[in-house]
Amino acid sequence: MGEKHRVVILGGGFGGLAAAQKLKRAPVEITLIDRRNFHLFQPLLYQVATGSLSPGEIAAPIRGVLSRQKNTSVLLGEAVDVDPQAKRAILRDGAAFEYDSLIVATGTHTSYYGNDSWREWAPSLKSVEEATAIRHKILYAFERAERAATPEEAGAWLTFVIVGAGATGLELSGALAEIARETLRHDFRKIDPQKARIILMEGAPRVLGPFPEDLSVKAEKLVSRLGVEVLKSVMVTNIDARGVTFKRGDSSEVLAAKTVLWAGGVTATPFGRRLAERTKSESDRSGRIKVNRDLTVPNFPDIFIIGDLAHAVDEKGTPLPGVAQVAMQGGAYAAKVIRARLEGKKELPPFHYFNKGEMAVIGRAAAVANIFGIHVSGLLAWLMWVFIHLIYIVEFQSRVQVFVQWGFEYFTFSRGARLITGQAATDSVDQAASMYNKSNSS
Amino acid sequence: MGEKHRVVILGGGFGGLAAAQKLKRAPVEITLIDRRNFHLFQPLLYQVATGSLSPGEIAAPIRGVLSRQKNTSVLLGEAVDVDPQAKRAILRDGAAFEYDSLIVATGTHTSYYGNDSWREWAPSLKSVEEATAIRHKILYAFERAERAATPEEAGAWLTFVIVGAGATGLELSGALAEIARETLRHDFRKIDPQKARIILMEGAPRVLGPFPEDLSVKAEKLVSRLGVEVLKSVMVTNIDARGVTFKRGDSSEVLAAKTVLWAGGVTATPFGRRLAERTKSESDRSGRIKVNRDLTVPNFPDIFIIGDLAHAVDEKGTPLPGVAQVAMQGGAYAAKVIRARLEGKKELPPFHYFNKGEMAVIGRAAAVANIFGIHVSGLLAWLMWVFIHLIYIVEFQSRVQVFVQWGFEYFTFSRGARLITGQAATDSVDQAASMYNKSNSS
Numbered sequence: 001m002g003e004k005h006r007v008v009i010l011g012g013g014f015g016g017l018a019a020a021q022k023l024k025r026a027p028v029e030i031t032l033i034d035r036r037n038f039h040l041f042q043p044l045l046y047q048v049a050t051g052s053l054s055p056g057e058i059a060a061p062i063r064g065v066l067s068r069q070k071n072t073s074v075l076l077g078e079a080v081d082v083d084p085q086a087k088r089a090i091l092r093d094g095a096a097f098e099y100d101s102l103i104v105a106t107g108t109h110t111s112y113y114g115n116d117s118w119r120e121w122a123p124s125l126k127s128v129e130e131a132t133a134i135r136h137k138i139l140y141a142f143e144r145a146e147r148a149a150t151p152e153e154a155g156a157w158l159t160f161v162i163v164g165a166g167a168t169g170l171e172l173s174g175a176l177a178e179i180a181r182e183t184l185r186h187d188f189r190k191i192d193p194q195k196a197r198i199i200l201m202e203g204a205p206r207v208l209g210p211f212p213e214d215l216s217v218k219a220e221k222l223v224s225r226l227g228v229e230v231l232k233s234v235m236v237t238n239i240d241a242r243g244v245t246f247k248r249g250d251s252s253e254v255l256a257a258k259t260v261l262w263a264g265g266v267t268a269t270p271f272g273r274r275l276a277e278r279t280k281s282e283s284d285r286s287g288r289i290k291v292n293r294d295l296t297v298p299n300f301p302d303i304f305i306i307g308d309l310a311h312a313v314d315e316k317g318t319p320l321p322g323v324a325q326v327a328m329q330g331g332a333y334a335a336k337v338i339r340a341r342l343e344g345k346k347e348l349p350p351f352h353y354f355n356k357g358e359m360a361v362i363g364r365a366a367a368v369a370n371i372f373g374i375h376v377s378g379l380l381a382w383l384m385w386v387f388i389h390l391i392y393i394v395e396f397q398s399r400v401q402v403f404v405q406w407g408f409e410y411f412t413f414s415r416g417a418r419l420i421t422g423q424a425a426t427d428s429v430d431q432a433a434s435m436y437n438k439s440n441s442s
Numbered sequence: 443m444g445e446k447h448r449v450v451i452l453g454g455g456f457g458g459l460a461a462a463q464k465l466k467r468a469p470v471e472i473t474l475i476d477r478r479n480f481h482l483f484q485p486l487l488y489q490v491a492t493g494s495l496s497p498g499e500i501a502a503p504i505r506g507v508l509s510r511q512k513n514t515s516v517l518l519g520e521a522v523d524v525d526p527q528a529k530r531a532i533l534r535d536g537a538a539f540e541y542d543s544l545i546v547a548t549g550t551h552t553s554y555y556g557n558d559s560w561r562e563w564a565p566s567l568k569s570v571e572e573a574t575a576i577r578h579k580i581l582y583a584f585e586r587a588e589r590a591a592t593p594e595e596a597g598a599w600l601t602f603v604i605v606g607a608g609a610t611g612l613e614l615s616g617a618l619a620e621i622a623r624e625t626l627r628h629d630f631r632k633i634d635p636q637k638a639r640i641i642l643m644e645g646a647p648r649v650l651g652p653f654p655e656d657l658s659v660k661a662e663k664l665v666s667r668l669g670v671e672v673l674k675s676v677m678v679t680n681i682d683a684r685g686v687t688f689k690r691g692d693s694s695e696v697l698a699a700k701t702v703l704w705a706g707g708v709t710a711t712p713f714g715r716r717l718a719e720r721t722k723s724e725s726d727r728s729g730r731i732k733v734n735r736d737l738t739v740p741n742f743p744d745i746f747i748i749g750d751l752a753h754a755v756d757e758k759g760t761p762l763p764g765v766a767q768v769a770m771q772g773g774a775y776a777a778k779v780i781r782a783r784l785e786g787k788k789e790l791p792p793f794h795y796f797n798k799g800e801m802a803v804i805g806r807a808a809a810v811a812n813i814f815g816i817h818v819s820g821l822l823a824w825l826m827w828v829f830i831h832l833i834y835i836v837e838f839q840s841r842v843q844v845f846v847q848w849g850f851e852y853f854t855f856s857r858g859a860r861l862i863t864g865q866a867a868t869d870s871v872d873q874a875a876s877m878y879n880k881s882n883s884s
Contacts, residue, residue, distance in 0.1 A: 054496030143518040
């Protein structure tokens with residue numbers, strides 16, 4: 001036992017899981033540690049938030065995925081520290097795990113750009129809990145609008161603001177538009193859900209910043225067609241109980257909105273900051289740790305950082321984006337380096353990210369994609385998106401199920417998972433409003 | 443608007459929904475009020491608790507179910523009081539709804555027989571939140587056992603006690619046995635999930651008390667075959683962090699168990715007690731309000747109580763059981779009485795419960811059923827159970843999906859919804875233990 005090379009992997013997301021799987025046949029002893037017992041298919045999390053899918057449908061138990069991989073133990077635990085000299089990863093409960101190689105794949109947190117009080121009013125879409133909280137917030141807003149005393153109050157409950165027009169912001173606003181215009185259209189007696197305002201705000205002068213410009217134009221057209229109002233070059237200056245305050249040019253405006261969703265940037269987790277401290281590493285503005293071209297931490301060749309927590313650069317020095325593909329390829333690369341070292345091979349060439357393309361989905365039969373430089377939009381891009389996402393869902397079972405569900409919803413506009421659950425729902429309507437603010441901020 | 447007969451229905455469970463649907467073509471104006479925005483298919487809740495189904499799969503938004511029924515408004519709100527003289531139902535936020543006829547279908551709470559401190563350690567299976575808390579507790583126990591320092595500690599985490607051997611207790615213990623023996627069998631490295639002890643405790647001398655005796659015998663045989671230890675004629679005297687204390691004959695024993703599930707009795711909700719006070723009605727030992735043979739409250743012919751909250755009796759004076767069938771038939775009957783009164787017809791014959799039979803499922807291909815007096819057990823009973831439950835699930839969509847999922851699981855023993863979610867899971871392993879105790883008690 002003790003003679004084998006010990007690999008500790010922190011995090012069971014796309015990167016950590018790929019690393020573990022690529023070490024399947026290596027003569028190593030792997031311990032994969034995650035705070036959660038499941039791997040989450042994050043790209044579909046917005047569908048949980050908008051009531052199309054249930055959490056179980058986009059998650060797979062890590063233990064189940066790796067159960068046949070005999071050289072791997074899976075543990076539930078949260079890493080809080082690393083001692084790079086003693087080569088130990090330390091968990092919150094004090095347990096320490098010695099490693100010969102450490103692969104850190106713990107990801108990032110949502111950043112409110114220093115305005116942490118906004119978190120209370122504008123949840124982001126990182127975890128299953130946040131996704132169900134957002135679902136709750138959206139469905140509850142229509143319920144409150146139906147019972148509102150004045151048209152102004154109803155209006156505020158029927159105004160939805162999404163901050164940030166990246167892929168997640170577009171997905172959320174498109175899905176929200178479909179909920180209001182199609183799914184709920186016959187469900188209320190006093191309000192008309194079709195009159196709901198859905199406003200997508202972006203600081204940059206165009207949506208989908210990292211995409212080629214023609215696809216940004218196309219994406220804005222597609223989402224506007226669904227009834228979403230797109231405000232570009234605006235700066236959000238405050239978010240509170242009343243709504244959103246923002247600057248457009250020189251004027252400051254206030255928009256009364258009871259539902260604000262945050263699709264903004266990322267920042268380091270406390271563990272990420274700790275690791276940077278311990279290894280005396282440099283971080284970028286988003287708190288991502290700058291790694292060598294082989295994804296190791298400078299001066300610590302036995303510590304790899306992969307996925308969102310790593311600030312890695314390509315041949316031209318351009319930082320790699322925080323997407324699933326980079327994480328998976330990074331995990332596979334780290335595994336390859338470890339295997340090569342064990343076999344006494346020379347250093348491998350640096351990590352090369354092979355970009356298969358990028359996509360963003362806006363609604364049913366509406367998406368944009370950039371595949372090997374070919375720009376596609378509309379139904380074809382959407383079909384490609386559906387196909388690729390189904391392929392990648394880890395468990396076969398989830399694949400079958402998501403497929404059945406989507407097929408059904410495509411034809412009926414219904415949404416199967418429209419539950420308001422959690423603490424808030426069990427309390428009265430009035431208490432609820434304050435409750436989910438609490439749960440979102442935790 | 444104001445001239446129509448106003449029917450207020452409190453509760454959107456089996457009873458409330460049936461009442462609303464049977465009044466679809468009546469010249470009335472219906473307001474259905476529920477604390478939750480969804481109708482829950484409670485008989486399958488144990489499958490959520492044991493990780494086979496996701497909450498969204500056994501729930502349907504009430505609004506969606508009734509969206510085409512133009513004479514009905516659905517509102518999210520919690521009834522806290524009734525003024526039977528002024529004919530008004532009052533919600534927690536102070537809103538009052540005037541009625542001409544009131545149908546109360548708000549159900550009951552779990553009873554710990556006066557030992558409310560047990561609730562903290564032994565959650566029951568009433569709501570979606572409790573079901574996911576139970577799922578969390580079960581899966582987390584295996585995780586903790588894998589990391590236990592001593593064999594004793596591992597043993598306590600691998601000991602599961604279910605208190606109460608009615609249908610719910612049998613379903614839970616059978617499903618737990620399958621999780622331990624099949625689903626998780628390859629997933630751990632230090633512990634053997636197949637060695638988990640699952641103990642079903644019952645105060646009465648046999649399981650499934652309300653069923654014919656031969657089916658009780660059969661059910662015990664089936665659940666024992668799955669590896670469940672059945673303890674009959676035992677009295678639980680305490681439940682705490684260490685486990686369960688119980689009396690068998692004259693001796694008192696303590697069983698170290700970290701996971702205890704409560705499948706015991708029911709009691710009145712605060713609203714139920716309030717209603718009894720306001721109408722000066724009698725309640726039975728379980729807090730159910732004694733109603734007339736036409737399901738109205740004595741002296742208040744305009745208030746109907748249906749479902750679990752009603753203590754109704756049949757021709758022979760035997761109380762009707764608290765099952766979905768009684769609630770649905772009660773709802774339909776109340777609707778019929780209201781229609782008859784509006785049409786000026788004479789009083790209808792009293793409510794007659796038509797018992798189509800009773801079933802309890804124990805595991806895959808294992809169930810017992812009593813259909814019109816014919817006793818069936820094993821695979822045939824199980825197939826009947828699957829068929830009947832699929833038929834009754836309200837939404838077509840859920841039906842397709844549950845069917846696909848079950849088919850898949852039947853052949854693979856996998857469970858799709860093995861997520862540990864909620865507050866506890868986001869915290870460290872150690873904090874978690876105390877966290878879910880809190881969340882269960884809320």
